[in-house]
Amino acid sequence: MSPEKTSPETMSIFSPQLSARFDALVEKYPLKRSALVPMLLYAQDEIGYLSDALIEEVAARIGITPLDVRNVASYYSMLRFKPAGKYNVQVCTNISCMLRGGYDLFEHLQEELGIGHKGVTADGLFSLEEVECIGVCCWAPAIQVNYDFHDDLTNDKVDSVLDSYRAKAKGEPANA
Amino acid sequence: MPKLVSHPDEVKVISKRFGMGATDIDRYIELGGYESTKKALAEGPEWIVNEMKASGLRGRGGAGFPTGLKWSFVPKQSAKPKYVLVNGDESEPGTCKDHLIFLHDPHAIIEGTIIAGLAIGAKTGFIYLRGEYRYLIQIMEKAVADAYAKGFLGKNIFGSETEYQVIVQSGAGAYEVGEESALMESLEGKRGVPRIKPPFPAVVGLYGGPTVINNAETIAAVPHILAMGGAAYAALGSERNGGTRLFGLSGHVERPGIYELPMGYNLKKMIYEVGGGIRGGRKLKAVVPGGSSTPVLLPEEIETLGMDFDQLGKAGSMLGSGAVVVIDDETCIVEFALRTISFYAHESCGWCIPCREGTDWLKKSLTRFHAGFGTMKDIDNIQYLAENMLGRTFCPLGDAAAMPTIAFVKKFRKEFEDHLNGKPCAFAKHLEVALV
Numbered sequence: 001m002s003p004e005k006t007s008p009e010t011m012s013i014f015s016p017q018l019s020a021r022f023d024a025l026v027e028k029y030p031l032k033r034s035a036l037v038p039m040l041l042y043a044q045d046e047i048g049y050l051s052d053a054l055i056e057e058v059a060a061r062i063g064i065t066p067l068d069v070r071n072v073a074s075y076y077s078m079l080r081f082k083p084a085g086k087y088n089v090q091v092c093t094n095i096s097c098m099l100r101g102g103y104d105l106f107e108h109l110q111e112e113l114g115i116g117h118k119g120v121t122a123d124g125l126f127s128l129e130e131v132e133c134i135g136v137c138c139w140a141p142a143i144q145v146n147y148d149f150h151d152d153l154t155n156d157k158v159d160s161v162l163d164s165y166r167a168k169a170k171g172e173p174a175n176a
Numbered sequence: 177m178p179k180l181v182s183h184p185d186e187v188k189v190i191s192k193r194f195g196m197g198a199t200d201i202d203r204y205i206e207l208g209g210y211e212s213t214k215k216a217l218a219e220g221p222e223w224i225v226n227e228m229k230a231s232g233l234r235g236r237g238g239a240g241f242p243t244g245l246k247w248s249f250v251p252k253q254s255a256k257p258k259y260v261l262v263n264g265d266e267s268e269p270g271t272c273k274d275h276l277i278f279l280h281d282p283h284a285i286i287e288g289t290i291i292a293g294l295a296i297g298a299k300t301g302f303i304y305l306r307g308e309y310r311y312l313i314q315i316m317e318k319a320v321a322d323a324y325a326k327g328f329l330g331k332n333i334f335g336s337e338t339e340y341q342v343i344v345q346s347g348a349g350a351y352e353v354g355e356e357s358a359l360m361e362s363l364e365g366k367r368g369v370p371r372i373k374p375p376f377p378a379v380v381g382l383y384g385g386p387t388v389i390n391n392a393e394t395i396a397a398v399p400h401i402l403a404m405g406g407a408a409y410a411a412l413g414s415e416r417n418g419g420t421r422l423f424g425l426s427g428h429v430e431r432p433g434i435y436e437l438p439m440g441y442n443l444k445k446m447i448y449e450v451g452g453g454i455r456g457g458r459k460l461k462a463v464v465p466g467g468s469s470t471p472v473l474l475p476e477e478i479e480t481l482g483m484d485f486d487q488l489g490k491a492g493s494m495l496g497s498g499a500v501v502v503i504d505d506e507t508c509i510v511e512f513a514l515r516t517i518s519f520y521a522h523e524s525c526g527w528c529i530p531c532r533e534g535t536d537w538l539k540k541s542l543t544r545f546h547a548g549f550g551t552m553k554d555i556d557n558i559q560y561l562a563e564n565m566l567g568r569t570f571c572p573l574g575d576a577a578a579m580p581t582i583a584f585v586k587k588f589r590k591e592f593e594d595h596l597n598g599k600p601c602a603f604a605k606h607l608e609v610a611l612v
Contacts, residue, residue: 095468133270135271
């Protein structure tokens with residue numbers, strides 16, 4: 001599909017808020033395309049992953065080909081082409097976290113959730129990922145669940161972090 | 177939430193507003209904020225650059241290039257617009273200092289960005305944060321919106337004829353984008369691969385215009401330097417290494433955290449006094465002094481070592497991002513080396529073959545080695561591979577992977593040899609026990 005054939009106004013899969021954000025974002029830069037990387041991330045936050053429809057819409061809005069979008073997107077580790085769980089648990093095992101138990105935490109989470117690296121639980125609630133340094137080194141070991149950081153963890157503490165997300169999914173107030 | 181720590185030896189310049197509610201613009205102004213920008217606006221570019229040169233401030237991203245000099249390289253006349261680019265892609269393992277700046281003092285970043293723009297004659301500044309720092313991006317975006325509302329940013333900043341726009345940009349996960357030319361590629365909506373240099377960004381940078389790229393910590397220091405005067409700032413540090421910096425202590429120390437200490441502060445003292453020594457009363461085995469890419473140091477090498485760019489260089493390592501990773505005597509260095517190289521293999525953008533293939537081969541060799549299937553020849557091969565990556569890539573990522581690897585093999589050769597002939601890792605059991 002060529003960029004010209006899609007009309008974002010009539011075919012948008014984005015919410016009105018996301019569309020408005022996109023419209024404002026592309027206007028900010030000297031070059032429209034500068035909006036591409038952040039926009040892919042914001043769109044992924046809403047849709048869940050970079051679906052074909054998402055890629056086509058972003059391509060059309062920026063005026064480049066879907067192939068060009070894929071080429072850029074495949075470079076960035078936070079962008080994914082498959083759905084993750086509702087809560088994506090990212091465990092840092094890089095040096096500072098490793099020295100303070102990052103791998104223990106990762107193993108514990110694999111057992112607790114019954115999934116491995118890049119796995120998704122059957123109920124779709126959690127996915128698990130071993131990630132590179134997330135910039136929380138001085139408060140290690142740390143994980144990031146979607147965008148929320150949880151630092152200075154132990155196996156017990158991480159269990160209550162999971163519980164807080166389980167409660168959140170059920171609409172109960174979170175307490176961790 | 178990252179915990180704030182403090183120690184009596186700290187000299188708080190950049191961190192002086194941490195924990196004081198300075199994310200609120202009115203509170204920031206109450207604490208003396210935006211005075212430096214007004215002063216810079218009144219005094220003009222030449223004064224700014226001279227103060228920056230006098231401050232002896234050197235790039236906090238790791239290269240240690242003098243900031244004032246960098247700004248002076250930007251041509252005064254340019255057909256294309258000029259840009260300021262703040263590098264907050266903070267991704268070097270061990271490094272989390274910018275995290276605290278964005279969290280506690282976002283307006284200092286905005287001020288530094290405006291002042292850098294005034295110095296070089298730019299009308300637009302970009303503040304690029306790694307995508308994982310979403311909550312910090314939101315803090316930065318709110319701070320920028322507040323600054324616009326006050327008229328500190330926009331068409332006529334502080335009621336002057338000067339225009340300045342600031343755009344906060346999110347990355348999406350890439351260590352390589354912390355390299356200046358890859359950062360510009362990413363900001364132009366492309367894969368973050370490095371550009372060949374020259375031309376340097378000061379001449380041909382973002383959108384082809386002259387561009388100054390500074391680390392977020394460098395930028396955060398700028399308003400403080402103008403407030404206290406370049407010479408006073410320089411006097412806080414050691415020779416040819418002006419000021420203070422945010423050192424990040426992580427790993428096996430009793431009190432990890434971000435501490436602001438004068439440049440040239442003794443490394444041993446930093447670990448034992450500031451950091452409270454090695455966790456659990458164990459012994460120091462090694463220390464990575466400036467982020468994962470900097471060659472490891474042995475306990476006997478840090479006795480009289482001052483933490484500045486020159487002294488670390490003389491010691492055969494680098495000050496890098498100031499991220500001090502402390503390793504105790506129950507840690508397997510082969511495993512540590514393997515984790516380090518795995519990171520670089522993952523983050524290599526694949527543009528230059530020596531880095532793409534080299535990091536992968538090193539990772540494979542070290543994986544085999546750590547599993548006990550290595551041969552004596554492998555040890556030399558690891559070193560040979562790493563040495564052949566040095567200086568053969570567009571950007572420093574290849575060097576960043578090779579340098580620590582060479583140091584691990586050279587300084588801990590015996591430990592590598594102990595893994596030969598299917599022998600189990602001597603630390604595997606200890607490691608499990610120690611880390612529970």
